[in-house]
Amino acid sequence: MTLVLTNRFKLKDSHTLAVYEENGGYKTIDKVFATNPDDIIEEVKQSGLRGRGGAGFPAGLKWSFIPKDPGKPKYVCVNADESEPGTFKDRYLLELDPHQLIEGIIICCYAIQSHDAYIYIRGEFDLPYRRIQAAVDEAYAKGYLGKNIFGKGYDLNIVVHRGAGAYICGEETALLESLEGKRGNPRVKPPFPATHGAFGCPTVINNVETISALPWIITNGAQNYRQWGTEKSPGTKMFSVSGHVNKPGVYEVPLGYPIKDMIQNECGGVGGTGRLKAVIPGGSSVPVLTAEEALDANLDYESLMEKGTFLGSGGIIVIDDSVDMLWALRNLGHFYSHESCGQCTPCREGTGWVSKILDRIYHEGGTQADLDLLNEIADNMSGKTICALADALAMPVRSYLKKFPEDFARHIKKTA
Amino acid sequence: MTKVKITIDGHDLEVEQGTNLIEAARQLGKTIPHYCYHPGLPPDGNCRMCLVQVEKMPKPVIGCRTGATEGMVVHTQSDEVKKMRQSIMEFLLINHPLDCPTCDQAGECRLQDYYMDYDRIPSRYQEQKVHKDKMVDLGAGVMLDEERCIVCTRCVRVCQEVAKSEELFVQERGNHSMVATFPGKKMTNPYAGNTVDVCPVGALTSKDFRYKKRVWFLSAADSVCQGCSRGCNISVHHADNRVYRLKPRHNPEVNDYWMCDYGRIDYKFVNDGRRLKPHFKTDAGLQEDSYQNAFAHLQSVLQNYSADQITGIASAQESNEEINAFVDFIKSNFGSLPIYFSKNNPENPYEDDILIKADKNPNSAHIASKNLKPVSEISGGVKAVFVQRNLSAQDAQVLKDKGIQIVALFATNETNLDNLAEVILPIPTFAEQNGHFTNFEGKVQGFTKALKPRGESRLFAEHAEDIKALLSSIKKAS
Ligand SMILES: Cc1cc2nc3c(=O)[nH]c(=O)nc-3n(C[C@H](O)[C@H](O)[C@H](O)COP(=O)(O)O)c2cc1C
Ligand code: SF4
Ligand code: SF4
Ligand code: SF4
Numbered sequence: 052m053t054l055v056l057t058n059r060f061k062l063k064d065s066h067t068l069a070v071y072e073e074n075g076g077y078k079t080i081d082k083v084f085a086t087n088p089d090d091i092i093e094e095v096k097q098s099g100l101r102g103r104g105g106a107g108f109p110a111g112l113k114w115s116f117i118p119k120d121p122g123k124p125k126y127v128c129v130n131a132d133e134s135e136p137g138t139f140k141d142r143y144l145l146e147l148d149p150h151q152l153i154e155g156i157i158i159c160c161y162a163i164q165s166h167d168a169y170i171y172i173r174g175e176f177d178l179p180y181r182r183i184q185a186a187v188d189e190a191y192a193k194g195y196l197g198k199n200i201f202g203k204g205y206d207l208n209i210v211v212h213r214g215a216g217a218y219i220c221g222e223e224t225a226l227l228e229s230l231e232g233k234r235g236n237p238r239v240k241p242p243f244p245a246t247h248g249a250f251g252c253p254t255v256i257n258n259v260e261t262i263s264a265l266p267w268i269i270t271n272g273a274q275n276y277r278q279w280g281t282e283k284s285p286g287t288k289m290f291s292v293s294g295h296v297n298k299p300g301v302y303e304v305p306l307g308y309p310i311k312d313m314i315q316n317e318c319g320g321v322g323g324t325g326r327l328k329a330v331i332p333g334g335s336s337v338p339v340l341t342a343e344e345a346l347d348a349n350l351d352y353e354s355l356m357e358k359g360t361f362l363g364s365g366g367i368i369v370i371d372d373s374v375d376m377l378w379a380l381r382n383l384g385h386f387y388s389h390e391s392c393g394q395c396t397p398c399r400e401g402t403g404w405v406s407k408i409l410d411r412i413y414h415e416g417g418t419q420a421d422l423d424l425l426n427e428i429a430d431n432m433s434g435k436t437i438c439a440l441a442d443a444l445a446m447p448v449r450s451y452l453k454k455f456p457e458d459f460a461r462h463i464k465k466t467a
Numbered sequence: 468m469t470k471v472k473i474t475i476d477g478h479d480l481e482v483e484q485g486t487n488l489i490e491a492a493r494q495l496g497k498t499i500p501h502y503c504y505h506p507g508l509p510p511d512g513n514c515r516m517c518l519v520q521v522e523k524m525p526k527p528v529i530g531c532r533t534g535a536t537e538g539m540v541v542h543t544q545s546d547e548v549k550k551m552r553q554s555i556m557e558f559l560l561i562n563h564p565l566d567c568p569t570c571d572q573a574g575e576c577r578l579q580d581y582y583m584d585y586d587r588i589p590s591r592y593q594e595q596k597v598h599k600d601k602m603v604d605l606g607a608g609v610m611l612d613e614e615r616c617i618v619c620t621r622c623v624r625v626c627q628e629v630a631k632s633e634e635l636f637v638q639e640r641g642n643h644s645m646v647a648t649f650p651g652k653k654m655t656n657p658y659a660g661n662t663v664d665v666c667p668v669g670a671l672t673s674k675d676f677r678y679k680k681r682v683w684f685l686s687a688a689d690s691v692c693q694g695c696s697r698g699c700n701i702s703v704h705h706a707d708n709r710v711y712r713l714k715p716r717h718n719p720e721v722n723d724y725w726m727c728d729y730g731r732i733d734y735k736f737v738n739d740g741r742r743l744k745p746h747f748k749t750d751a752g753l754q755e756d757s758y759q760n761a762f763a764h765l766q767s768v769l770q771n772y773s774a775d776q777i778t779g780i781a782s783a784q785e786s787n788e789e790i791n792a793f794v795d796f797i798k799s800n801f802g803s804l805p806i807y808f809s810k811n812n813p814e815n816p817y818e819d820d821i822l823i824k825a826d827k828n829p830n831s832a833h834i835a836s837k838n839l840k841p842v843s844e845i846s847g848g849v850k851a852v853f854v855q856r857n858l859s860a861q862d863a864q865v866l867k868d869k870g871i872q873i874v875a876l877f878a879t880n881e882t883n884l885d886n887l888a889e890v891i892l893p894i895p896t897f898a899e900q901n902g903h904f905t906n907f908e909g910k911v912q913g914f915t916k917a918l919k920p921r922g923e924s925r926l927f928a929e930h931a932e933d934i935k936a937l938l939s940s941i942k943k944a945s
Contacts, residue, residue: 393644400558407594431554
């Protein structure tokens with residue numbers, strides 16, 4: 052199926068400039084520079100493209116918040132920190148089609164009239180880093196970046212900045228702090244990056260996948276993009292599917308695609324025991340779905356909202372009935388307590404507390420009071436912190452306890 | 468500035484637009500509890516203790532970083548707010564060592580205070596606490612107990628904002644986060660003591676003060692630092708007629724919330740090395756004795772000089788009142804010679820453009836207003852002088868070179884003049900009297916008495932009375 056983002060993935064040397072250009076790459080540049088920047092923003096708005104980093108915020112709308120003449124530089128930051136457990140789509144875009152991302156950056160920069168872009172890339176990404184850096188170098192060599200790009204009288208620089216290995220630096224304002232050379236602590240918002248972003252200047256931050264969709268959208272038009280997806284979730288999305296499926300991997304499908312079909316058609320069915328127990332649809336931080344809920348849900352923002360969960364980053368984790376959900380939650384407890392930046396009291400203390408209680412129940416058994424306490428800690432953590440990391444553990448805690456009570460009951464000491 | 472009308476817990480008030488809600492509530496006499504917010508520092512927003520509800524806002528907001536806007540309706544006492552506070556307290560305490568019995572902060576600890584005000588439930592924590600280092604020397608006399616730290620970053624911000632230093636930062640993540648200096652480095656900035664003041668808990672303690680006194684035994688007197696001509700406003704914390712520590716006192720026009728580390732330890736002379744009794748020179752050396760015998764000695768010395776051979780040297784370290792009394796005394800009893808002054812005048816004095824002034828005298832401005840002359844200009848007619856407080860080493864040398872005798876020294880402490888003065892009469896330090904200093908900007912600032920004058924020390928005026936009597940008896944006799 053030819054779609055938007057992954058069309059060139061199967062080509063040999065797809066990451067090179069030559070292959071990119073032979074296959075439609077950088078063809079939209081002439082059109083871009085012949086268009087009024089505001090019209091580009093409008094086109095992206097019309098396409099309904101939503102942020103693919105997790106929150107699903109409409110991209111065109113975000114760009115329109117950038118002040119026109121701030122009297123200081125404007126920046127574009129591409130969020131390539133991809134670290135949410137179960138999410139591994141951006142790395143493929145970086146490894147297999149880095150020029151698509153660069154072309155997207157050029158479009159985004161031109162639209163908001165920025166001349167400096169950063170790609171903030173996860174520190175552990177080695178091949179993706181080498182590929183995107185090589186692509187940037189190629190683009191500079193060819194005059195596609197730097198001064199007077201494509202001879203259009205427009206200057207644009209891209210700097211690839213490697214992170215140092217913290218999940219929290221994927222949160223957009225922690226990313227900015229880290230980019231500025233500081234400790235990656237999320238900032239209190241407002242002010243938002245659109246007005247006070249990198250180095251105190253107006254900044255657009257978008258996910259790799261969001262930006263990578265731009266060349267196709269500008270080439271083929273917003274209406275064409277809307278041939279896929281639903282009214283509120285137009286277009287296509289890449290899903291990273293892992294866990295108990297026979298063919299784990301990254302799949303691009305139109306939004307609104309049924310989870311059931313994703314598992315059956317793309318992934319070759321449920322693996323492991325073959326009996327589906329649960330699905331995490333949007334990366335480890337979103338509420339879990341039971342098998343029944345999952346088989347009835349579609350992969351789009353509104354359908355998953357209806358089911359009380361989120362599309363998130365599109366990291367689908369499929370879980371068979373051999374898995375103890377307390378064990379799974381304990382894993383998440385470890386992850387989020389380890390990755391909490393530690394500045395907000397409820398997150399710093401709450402994530403660690405949850406993690407330790409789950410450890411104790413897992414190893415020694417617990418009491419009903421422990422389970423009640425877990426729920427209460429989750430409540431006390433959510434909605435009270437600087438960024439969403441606290442919620443990213445609170446949501447799983449509540450949903451796992453609610454949806455898989457038998458897995459927790461099994462660890463409850465009868466004598467307590 | 469635009470004023471806006473807001474409502475807090477049903478009370479209407481008018482504040483400047485953008486005033487944060489903690490300060491707005493303060494105007495009503497209400498407390499929105501907080502740890503990381505400090506009015507002298509840029510707000511951070513990490514502790515989450517000041518979460519309140521604002522109508523029409525979807526989630527609770529932090530008071531410290533929510534600015535008042537027209538028509539805002541704020542709730543700081545709702546059940547939900549109370550529950551949030553309780554949960555923040557619970558979170559803060561789960562990994563806290565609770566070593567109050569051995570903690571210097573006990574009695575002035577926000578954890579203790581807020582636990583009583585907003586929590587009061589027994590701990591539900593059954594897990595192993597996170598253990599960290601309890602004795603980290605951060606340098607500059609500041610000790611860190613990592614386990615007590617609540618990572619509010621006040622100390623980090625006070626270094627950045629006041630000392631313009633990046634010496635402190637937070638390292639590690641999550642509940643392993645802790646304040647630190649860089650490997651192999653220590654704090655060296657001269658404002659480090661402020662980190663201890665702003666630390667809302669017992670994580671940072673002062674090496675100078677720790678383990679010396681339970682804070683509830685201390686009383687405080689408003690005072691002014693006499694370490695330099697800035698005149699930072701301070702509190703003198705004292706007990707048992709001794710000073711235990713100095714703390715800065717807020718004055719936005721002089722020192723804001725801060726003071727320097729030199730000033731902070733400039734109280735030790737109040738407790739130690741004092742001249743507590745009269746002394747006079749004998750063949751066997753300096754002798755401690757009664758006032759009666761000291762004055763008898765002074766009388767015998769004064770008999771050697773006529774009134775027009777005697778003058779005085781006032782001190783820029785004394786109060787306006789003491790300088791006036793001294794100058795008036797010299798003028799009215801001698802008066803034909805100019806009157807001189809001396810200043811504490813160390814070599815290469817440290818100064819910066821933050822608080823610390825090169826002039827290490829609290830009262831140079833008042834001295835300047837009295838039209839006195841520097842000791843370096845002392846003229847040939849002077850044979851004997853009364854010296855207030857002390858002389859700089861250079862000025863003492865001038866007297867020696869010119870063979871001018873110090874008939875009486877009014878001293879707080881043992882000094883380098885001890886062997887030069889015929890009589891030493893004890894006077895109280897700034898901590899033992901009420902008075903004023905005039906700072907370098909001409910600001911006249913009052914300080915109050917913290918201690919009873921120690922030993923037999925007396926204000927200058929009392930000495931002056933006795934000396935006047937003495938002089939008139941000399942006159943009569945001659
Ligand atoms: C804890 C946390 C981690 C995040 N990690 C990432 C990430 O790795 N990559 C990403 O694109 N967005 C991440 N986000 C979302 C970003 O904050 C931001 O919303 C996103 O980069 C915006 O781009 P988009 O609108 O194109 O999605 C994270 C958010 C949170 C709260
Ligand atoms: S919620 Fe957690 S990760 Fe986010 S800023 Fe607060 S402490 Fe840091
Ligand atoms: S910091 Fe406060 S609560 Fe903690 S041990 Fe010291 S006095 Fe007790
Ligand atoms: S040492 Fe004190 S002031 Fe510094 S972060 Fe910890 S609790 Fe806050």
